Amino acid sequence: MIAPATPVARAYDRWAATYDTAPNRTRDLDAEILRAHGPELRGHVVLELGGGTGKNTTWLASRASRLISLDLSPEMQALAQARVAELGLPEDRVSFLLHDLRERWPLEDESVEMVVGNLVLEHVEELAPVFREAARVLKPGGTLWVSELHPERQRRGAQAHFADAITGEVVRVPAFRHTVSEYVNAAIAAGLRVRRLGEWIEDGAEPDAPPRLFTMRAKR
Numbered sequence: 001m002i003a004p005a006t007p008v009a010r011a012y013d014r015w016a017a018t019y020d021t022a023p024n025r026t027r028d029l030d031a032e033i034l035r036a037h038g039p040e041l042r043g044h045v046v047l048e049l050g051g052g053t054g055k056n057t058t059w060l061a062s063r064a065s066r067l068i069s070l071d072l073s074p075e076m077q078a079l080a081q082a083r084v085a086e087l088g089l090p091e092d093r094v095s096f097l098l099h100d101l102r103e104r105w106p107l108e109d110e111s112v113e114m115v116v117g118n119l120v121l122e123h124v125e126e127l128a129p130v131f132r133e134a135a136r137v138l139k140p141g142g143t144l145w146v147s148e149l150h151p152e153r154q155r156r157g158a159q160a161h162f163a164d165a166i167t168g169e170v171v172r173v174p175a176f177r178h179t180v181s182e183y184v185n186a187a188i189a190a191g192l193r194v195r196r197l198g199e200w201i202e203d204g205a206e207p208d209a210p211p212r213l214f215t216m217r218a219k220r
């Protein structure tokens with residue numbers, strides 16, 4: 001279950017209306033990298049963490065044998081549900097859960113082949129419980145894929161933010177800085193085997209700009 005309206009949920013409820021349309025290079029690069037370099041999903045049961053408005057959910061849903069998409073913002077998730085409905089997939093193919101991923105996940109042990117989290121761990125202070133839950137729900141041999149705002153960008157002050165659609169107020173969503181070693185060590189401590197790290201930047205970026213995204217693939 002979800003605690004009613006955490007500050008992060010409230011912020012994303014406000015952002016939902018413009019999340020897909022306002023310019024956002026991090027969002028766009030994340031979509032591109034997942035599709036080009038993300039794990040092979042076909043035939044797998046996949047859990048998506050922080051699915052948001054469904055930018056990646058539709059892509060995951062059309063490849064996975066079953067997708068569970070979890071988020072704590074009702075407004076973001078409603079948009080994802082509408083998007084997935086347009087695909088006309090069988091009803092039991094995709095489930096949406098309103099859930100705070102800092103709480104125990106409502107899934108059985110060893111029940112999914114893949115856990116995918118894109119641009120969500122920035123909003124989670126403690127990484128260890130999240131990686132422990134991933135290790136718990138993954139089947140042996142299963143894959144965890146994480147894609148996040150690059151720690152170097154965070155260190156320079158970057159943080160998820162948006163302009164409120166009505167007031168124009170710039171809102172910075174509560175966020176926590178994580179280093180590469182924090183991600184890697186949280187995975188190792190949970191018993192996962194880190195397989196590949198990635199650092200990505202969009203075409204046309206300034207030559208001295210830091211990478212925009214950090215990705216990690218780990219195996220149970």
Ligand SMILES: C[S@@+](CC[C@H](N)C(=O)[O-])C[C@H]1O[C@@H](n2cnc3c(N)ncnc32)[C@H](O)[C@@H]1O
Pocket residue numbers: 008009012027030049050051052053054055056070071072073076099100101102117118119120123124160
């Ligand atoms: C930047 S959006 C990313 C959405 C989507 N993954 C994407 O790449 O476009 C972050 C999402 O994570 C969700 N989120 C943040 N903290 C969360 C938490 N503790 N539990 C579940 N979802 C969370 C937010 O509600 C939001 O929808």
